[in-house]
Amino acid sequence: MLTVREAKYLSRKIMEAGEIPLLIGHFGVGKTDIAREIAQETGRKLVILVLSQMEPGDLIGLPARDENKTKFLAPDWWPEDGNTIILLDEINRAHRSIRNAIMQLLVDKRIHNHILPEGTWIMASMNPPDENYDQVELITDPAFLSRFFILEIHPDPNEWVEWARKNQIEEEVIDFISKYPEFLSVHESVSLKASIKPSPRSWHKLSKVLSLMSEEDKKEYLYILASGIVGPEAAKVFIDKSLAGKIHSPSEILLEGNIPASLDIHQANGLLIRLIDYLTTVDDKELEKLSNQAETIAQNLLKLSHVVPKDSFEAFIRMLVNLSNLPGLKGEFSDKLLRRLISEVTEENK
Template sequence: MTVNEAKYLSQKIMEAGEIPLLIGHFGVGKTDIARDIAKERGRKLIILVLSQMEPGDLIGLPARDENKTKFLAPDWWPEDGNVIILLDEINRAHRSIRNAIMQLLVDKRIHNHVLPEGTWLMASMNPPDENYDQVELITDPAFLSRFFILEIHPEPSEWINWAEKNSIPRDIINFIEKYPEFLSVHDTLSLKASIKPSPRSWYKLGKVLSQLTEEDKKEYLYILASGIIGPEAAKVFVDRAISSDILSPYEVFINGNIPTQMDIHQANGLLIRLVDFITSVDEKDLQELRKKLDNISENLIRLSKVVPSDSFEAFMRMLVNLSNTPGLKGEFCDELIRKLINLNGSQTNSNQ
């Protein structure tokens, strides 16, 4: 999702009393999202860089109170609820720190210290891939189930704005403006694959949905749901349980049910659902889809003429990354890319 989408959804999630987890490479603006929300909502921002903390920094130091031991509040502890606490670098934190913050995530308290009413919590981390040293892949379902996972892939224009504000050399900015495809590659391992639905996750999703308008649901429902109940359950939920106005990947791929126009949010939501569909489909269904590659490629070419060009280019980059996956899935994506290129080339020649 884009930075602006992550910012908007983070507020909706925190308004419902839940916790967004922003995942993105360095430089996408995760901390800036928290700063912007705090500034716009008139809240103080407390940033806890968990990778640099020890348990005592988080839970406070013990002190003697008559014949009992109590823990003193740490110096960062908020005095009122008009704050946002950002738990940064959550997957770089030592396991003892992550164990300590579980009580904060679950009960909004640590030992005898209770967060003031109205305090907002959010978390952030770099993607779980080989590009970051000392990053532990968090797969504990009990830990992940406390968050709404929001994976950020910034639009080139968003990153350029961030780069200009952060004094990135003009040569680099000019290059990305000319060649936006080199901004980043989406080859990270998605934490959403580790998420499974549970009674708790459905409850959390319901709380956030109550904050959304019907228009919000059309644009963001799948993104939100996949971040708390997982892509597979979210796909079924969106396709069958909510609204017939929201297109399913199967309708687009096979039936060619494509709107005549879409705004950028609707387009991004649909393209993300298409990628997640390919990512999560089993081999039996993939074999059937492979027999219909001609139909699928023709429908995707039609879709490319409706969605913004930047959005479809991002979708193609994701297909290229998936084509490197070993086995049938990689072969399917590779064949699909070739057909799309051939179809686009033939249509370009016919128009000349």
């Protein structure tokens, strides 16, 4: 998952390429703030459409007679020029009729006879597709999802503390989160990325965004971007093959210990993100293989901890703790791995 700062950076890059980011995060994570800050930094007007509260007439405008034809009057939110960002908020709770109109906006940059001004940016946001939210049909529709770069956000405690101090949050609350960052928010969510499948369109979209990024950016964000538009499986193969000899697969890192002697911060964070995604999406057959080699994996993770930033590795461990609370083989494996890792750390410190 991305921090708010990372999601903001990638959202702007995606929109500069003419594509649409979809920010996914729990209530209060900062999705709307990202849109506001990008709008402020780029001098654009921000239009926020809370789709769960809209009716078709609010979105497409009201019908009117034009000689012998019916046309729709532009709604009051319709941008006057392209120097605008449209945020489609709560997109997972929109009514089917709103959803259909939004699809036309995403595909053709128009709704009925209203055409978006050239240069208008679009972004969307939604809550995670867990048991607290509805509209499951929307979030599993491949045709709909293929229009977005999916960016999943999890608040970074340091970012939150910085935000809290600027927004007059009580010092007692700030002190508590500073000492116990695991209580900032829940970590469990159901990823949409498993529903994404590659297509000619998605590879074209990925290429457009990558063309605007530096080699340094690609080292840090290539997997995040690729998995958010072509899906995790295609993204893994894409990275493994396109960067052959430069980067190892998650299983090679965990089972064979193929870890570079040194990593810069971008490479380290990118590697940990790939490991997290691998462990959260791995199937039971692969889990059985991993479980039988928990001791080896723990030794390799300890080796990895010496070449990645301390706070990044701590975030990785928190992810394992969350997985260990899950029922079934994934929870059992994560718990076993944590125990082996603790044993390895204890042995190293003797």
